[in-house]
Amino acid sequence: MKEARATLSPSVEDYLKTIFSLTERNEVASTSSIAAALDVQPASVTGMVKRLAGAELLQHIPYRGVRLTGKGIREALRVIRRHRILETYLVQQLGYLWDDVHDEAEQLEHAASENLIDRMAVALENPSHDPHGSPIPTSSGEIESVDFTTLAEATEGERVRIRAVDDDKEPQGLQSMEARGLVPGVWVRVKSRVPGKGRLVVRIEGGTEGEQSVGDDLARRIFVTPDT
Numbered sequence: 001m002k003e004a005r006a007t008l009s010p011s012v013e014d015y016l017k018t019i020f021s022l023t024e025r026n027e028v029a030s031t032s033s034i035a036a037a038l039d040v041q042p043a044s045v046t047g048m049v050k051r052l053a054g055a056e057l058l059q060h061i062p063y064r065g066v067r068l069t070g071k072g073i074r075e076a077l078r079v080i081r082r083h084r085i086l087e088t089y090l091v092q093q094l095g096y097l098w099d100d101v102h103d104e105a106e107q108l109e110h111a112a113s114e115n116l117i118d119r120m121a122v123a124l125e126n127p128s129h130d131p132h133g134s135p136i137p138t139s140s141g142e143i144e145s146v147d148f149t150t151l152a153e154a155t156e157g158e159r160v161r162i163r164a165v166d167d168d169k170e171p172q173g174l175q176s177m178e179a180r181g182l183v184p185g186v187w188v189r190v191k192s193r194v195p196g197k198g199r200l201v202v203r204i205e206g207g208t209e210g211e212q213s214v215g216d217d218l219a220r221r222i223f224v225t226p227d228t
């Protein structure tokens with residue numbers, strides 16, 4: 001028998017998911033970073049953080065911020081699994097475009113049962129990654145660890161592979177990435193940086209588009225690993 005799903009409110013689930021993401025690259029998440037990511041006031045973050053600490057879902061690190069407990073991580077991974085399976089299902093089974101699934105998944109992730117999600121996963125033959133390249137946690141709560149930097153941090157001459165893209169912002173960015181072939185799996189060489197402009201000139205390997213200029217906003221949403 002599977003562990004019964006804890007009844008957490010959508011807002012609690014969103015906090016856990018957000019804190020998990022923020023602590024993937026930094027050890028702790030600060031109140032201000034949580035407020036910015038959720039687009040809420042720092043005062044409301046403080047209130048919610050107290051509640052979550054009371055429920056043993058996170059712990060305070062004095063003067064630095066918060067991090068999830070083991071229990072908090074388990075709950076966060078369940079929400080992330082639901083979100084990513086839903087996005088994959090919408091794209092693969094229902095023909096949605098990759099820039100059109102995030103908002104649907106944001107709603108449905110709070111409503112779908114574990115059973116529905118598991119059945120969707122089986123119908124999809126247990127995908128390992130969502131349409132944006134992010135790893136999907138398993139039903140037992142394992143997730144591939146990610147150690148990505150962004151294309152914005154790549155240096156001149158560097159060859160990098162696109163692993164995933166951030167779908168959590170306006171969809172026009174995803175449309176632009178797709179139109180330019182900047183999608184998970186492709187190799188990119190940074191030809192040059194335009195000084196002071198925050199722009200990169202890149203060439204996609206095997207692409208027919210030639211060199212392309214990529215703005216800093218877009219480059220920050222593209223996660224890469226170096227060619228080692």
Ligand SMILES: [Zn+2]
Pocket residue numbers: 083087101102105167168
């Ligand atoms: Zn999403």
